[in-house]
Amino acid sequence: MTKTATTCAYCGVGCGVIADTGENAAARHVAISGDKVHPANHGRLCVKGTMLGDTVGLEGRLTAPFIGNRRANWDEATRFVAKTFADTIAEHGPDSVAFYVSGQLLTEDYYVANKLMKGFIGSGNIDTNSRLCMASAVAAHNRAFGEDFVPVTYDDLDEADLIVLVGSNTAWCHPVVWQRIEKARKDRGTKIVVIDPRRTETAAEADLHVAIAHDGDIPLFRALLAEMKGRGEVDEGFVAQHCNVPDGFWHGLNGALGEDLPEAFAALADMVAAHPRMVTVFSQGANQSVRGTDKGNAIINLHLAMGRIGKAGAGPFSMTGQPNAMGGREVGGLASTLTCHLGFSEDEVSAVAEFWQAPATCSTPGLKAVDMFRAVHDGRIKAIWIMATNPAVSMPDAGFVREALEKCDFVVVSDCMADTDTARLAHVRLPALGWGEKDGTVTNSERMVSRQRAFLPAAGEARADWKIIADVAAAMGFGDAFGWQSVASVFREYTAMTLLSKQRRLQLDLTDKAQLRDDEYDAMEPFRWGGADPLLETGFSFPDRRARLIDVAPLAAVETDPAFPLRLNTGRYRDQWHTMTRTGLSARLVRHRSEPLVEIHPADAESFGITDGGLARISTPRGSTVLRAKVTDGQARGTIFSPMHWTDLLSSGGRSNRLTAPHVDPVSGQPGFKDCGAAIEAVTPDWRAFLVSATEPDLPDCLYWTKARQEKGWLVELAGLGEAPVDALMPGGRYMEAEDVRRGMKRVASLDDDGRLSAALFVTCSGDLPSREWIAAQLGDRDVTTAELLAARPAESLPDPGPQVCVCFDIGLNTILAAIADQRLSSVMAIGKALNAGTNCGSCRPQLAEILRDTNMAEAAE
């Protein structure tokens, strides 16, 4: 058996993957395909999933425990961590320690971490990066339903007539869900609305794009509800039977839109009124706001009031980001829940203490992520263990978080990679199994629990996260409660514990899995807890079984500081995952966007003197950085956007969380990553350059650099002030040089002892730089002439395929444009037939559609 059915390492769609290692798993050459029988994706995969095989090598892995820079053995590292935590607790109490964990842990890992902190250490101080991601949706569910329950499944998307996407760039971030939505549109004419300040590729494909201002969701959904009430579209019977309505609720909704969107609003209202089968999908544009919880409730209010919930094709759908955000929410990884959807009432705490046989069980919530790092900074928390997350990059105002970790007495990091921005601040690094090595379960956006299975040997001495934590717990003296011999036994204990939620008439109930044998667990098929649409059968989770409409206050005016006149928005690129520790390893994934860009509207660009491809300095009250500008009318006036992905390992200043503010939603504690005041100014470097290098180069300090992996080495983009540091950038070896002093152009190539190209540097003060692709592909090649090297193109020139569009078949923009013109192609399908582009994973299909639209426009203009 060389094929293993598992689930994708990345997003919360939770696609089933077939990994084929061939006969020799140790060689780690893995062929990846979609699992045709997995209910989440029916065989589809996006480009990140398709390229998973590129990321399972051993390069960069942490393969042994380290104490400082000294390699340690497991026994020593485990005892050291246990003793330091125990001593800290003995001296300063249980709240002087904390765990900061992640939606990329498996459910079993999460369960063990939560049990140790909340049950045995006796502190609520375990929080997760889901605080940055899902906390507002969780709070909105709790307020409306009495439980963190997602009342929608993917099947509802297949059966909806109207899908409204709120603050979700679905085509990039949940691409397989997007493909299902596209299919529903094709099969049944489903209408798609996108509510997003930016015209994303998702918005460009929609029937209606409502380009609201930041946080305009609140006035929009209030107005929509008032409008539906006015039109008599509210389902009064449903409300009377199933909902509690606060006094004055309808009166308070004055219906004022507070937006300059009358046309889009009228169109939206007509669509909503006409389509009872309506799903509203929301993600970070809703959650990552200082009004995130209210946004969730404004959406849920509309569904409850119109009776569009608990029925086929209808409901409010918070889509999860990470592969196991949902599993973490179940077991209680958030500081604000105890475990198994239970809170901190006396009854709940004593039931948990009894189940765990843990008299120390904490009775109050712990600190939420932003407050947790504040407590680290001011010394209240003295020891912190960070697992499967990179907060030195991903927390808002990450400079403060770095300072906190630098000051902290004891920082433990469990990661599969040796070098991350956070690992650099650790006293102890513990090697965790990575995707393909680890074994357990994950829960996706639609409550589908799937097995993630191992098919590769461990990297060096790496261990499962649950095992690492359980061993530390045992070394702290809690061996009896942490003595599992297998991951299946952890799963049995967790599922048995959901008896506590079941007894309290919550939806979370996995007790029928508590008796599985090990072999049954291994073979377990995906299943969904809570059934398909249980709400109308069992009622909501409050004791009176009724849902709650929630008063959502209107939007207060934002105070703007004239020194920071623009609004900075941050988010994701299609082919990168978070802090790039894994997707950054794939040369193929790097090509879609190889640098972090700041996107700006043409009118703003003009008024600030910023040019497309030029550099710009962005400043906020928290920090400043230099990025390359992309001028696009997809960006609204007065706003700029930059990606969250780049780290200090990969760029001089790409980290967007140097800039963001740590302001949070008052209910959920989730940071408002999508909006802070910012200033921008053009920066003119004295020189610009690029370097291709067979080995990873060390870079001198300069104004701007970014590194991107290539098939045969690295590509570095650089710019600076003063003299270009040519010597510092070039490795030793034999040189070839050419210089054009008048234009300040210098080209240097370096060859190794065998005459192979090891690096080439192209510097200019005023001219253009040649294209990078050809020269980067010659690294390690010896049959290249001096003239070719210095010109960065082959003597006999081939047509330039242009920037890559289709990653799977490596097809460039120029090739596509030529085929459209020559063969008169007029649909994405026709492009696929002619060139194969877009026919494998489909991630580039929205881009192909945009290219077609652009060419039609060009034709019309002729």
Ligand SMILES: Nc1nc2c(c(=O)[nH]1)N[C@H]1C(S)=C(S)[C@@H](COP(=O)(O)OP(=O)(O)OC[C@H]3O[C@@H](n4cnc5c(=O)[nH]c(N)nc54)[C@H](O)[C@@H]3O)O[C@H]1N2
């Ligand atoms: N390619 C890729 N896919 C991913 C991830 C990844 O790193 N890369 N990460 C995964 C994770 S953990 C998550 S949480 C999801 C996130 O998935 P998404 O939420 O789709 O991604 P984002 O790009 O963070 O934000 C979505 C959109 O919110 C918009 N927005 C900003 N402010 C507002 C506002 O006030 N109102 C509205 N309505 N919209 C606004 C932004 O312009 C942006 O286009 O993606 C998951 N999938």
Ligand SMILES: Nc1nc2c(c(=O)[nH]1)N[C@H]1C(S)=C(S)[C@@H](COP(=O)(O)OP(=O)(O)OC[C@H]3O[C@@H](n4cnc5c(=O)[nH]c(N)nc54)[C@H](O)[C@@H]3O)O[C@H]1N2
């Ligand atoms: N400005 C801005 N910031 C944001 C966001 C935004 O939209 N804008 N989005 C926020 C959101 S929604 C999220 S979810 C976060 C994500 O932010 P992070 O969680 O910090 O990002 P990742 O790069 O996914 O970090 C995961 C780390 O765990 C490691 N890892 C992977 N698998 C395992 C494993 O099995 N075990 C262990 N121990 N380690 C493992 C990886 O190598 C990596 O170092 O970022 C948040 N930050």
Ligand code: SF4
């Ligand atoms: S949509 Fe893509 S990234 Fe998300 S689970 Fe599926 S294959 Fe993985």
Ligand SMILES: [Mo]
């Ligand atoms: Mo997320």
